[in-house]
Amino acid sequence: MKEIRTLTQIIARLRGPRGCPWDQKQTHKTLRPMLLEEVYELLEAIDQKDDQALQEELGDVLLHIIFHSQLAQERRAFNFQKVAKQLAEKLVSRHPHVFGKERLATTQQVLKRWHQLKEAEKPTRQSSLDGIPLHLPSLLLAQNLQKRAARVGFDWPDPKRGIPAKLREELREIAQTKGSGPAFARELGDVLFTLVNLARHRGVDAETACRDSARRFATRVRSIETSLAKKGKKTTQLTPRQLDQEWKKAKKRR
Structure with a gap:
């Protein structure tokens, strides 16, 4: 062009x-x-x-x-x-069902064939996890590692029961961890990693879900600030109970 x-x-x-x-x-x-x-x-x-x-x-x-x-x-x-x-x-090369003679009818078949062809192009990889950029945002990194590991058998046999049980276990461990040092950070990471697994099995992108929650939080905070400014007030002038009431109002506005 x-x-x-x-x-x-x-x-x-x-x-x-x-x-x-x-x-x-x-x-x-x-x-x-x-x-x-x-x-x-x-x-x-x-x-x-x-x-x-x-x-x-x-x-x-x-x-x-x-x-x-x-x-x-x-x-x-x-x-x-x-x-x-x-x-x-x-x-x-990765769309043989379009440019070749293969017949793939469903999205699942297409994705499976895509990954097969992709792996065939990378014969020198020593691990199934090779090729995943470690600089990805943390939730996306966790999700991609889990997806790749699942393709070679590292996955929950009964995710509907197994993952919630694992999450409860991790939450108990983090509650028992004192302070905010490396031990707490490690347990917190395990909780987040388990939540990503739960999201993956429910068909939800964890990175997007967390970003959407952050956006909703920001929208509500701005809404409260705008509402209070019209009354000549600031959030720092309110009691925790009053702030909670304003928060509930903001949730209804959006």
Whole structure:
């Protein structure tokens, strides 16, 4: 596409001898936190169902993809065209039911075949957990580790009974742990890990569920602050009981 070619040429010029001093100094590592921020902004646009913001944020993420490809091209590793070519080949090879003669009728069959083909492409892996980025958000990391382990047999034979029982056990242990040191942190981590397992077996994305709860909390706090401000009051002026009453009102408003 003409537009993609134009983008790659712009990035190359920005990185060139007469380009932008800031762009010239960037590396894969310096761009890393900015890429992460752009991805989160993209997720925000998706959650807000804002098409204009979605278009803009997709462009910002694309900028990083092309920028990283340009950095790789400069050290003669690969370029954006090779990135696109490899992706196209991967999509074709992992969809034999579309581009080949295989017949897969359900989503479950498609996912199972996808994972089989993916594993066949990575024969050098020594563990079923290899390839999962440890820098993922903690709840997402736990969920992905559990999913991968489940595919090789590490899962609850009776999750409806087993996981709630395990959760009760972990909660008892955390209640018996004194202080807030490493022992408490370890027990707390076990509780969170078990909750992620429960969410996984109920078909709920734990990361999204926690984020939605955080959003609801923030919305209610802002609602209370706005309501009190109209009366010339602040939350710090209220008693715990009054705050609880305001909280219940905020829940009804949303």
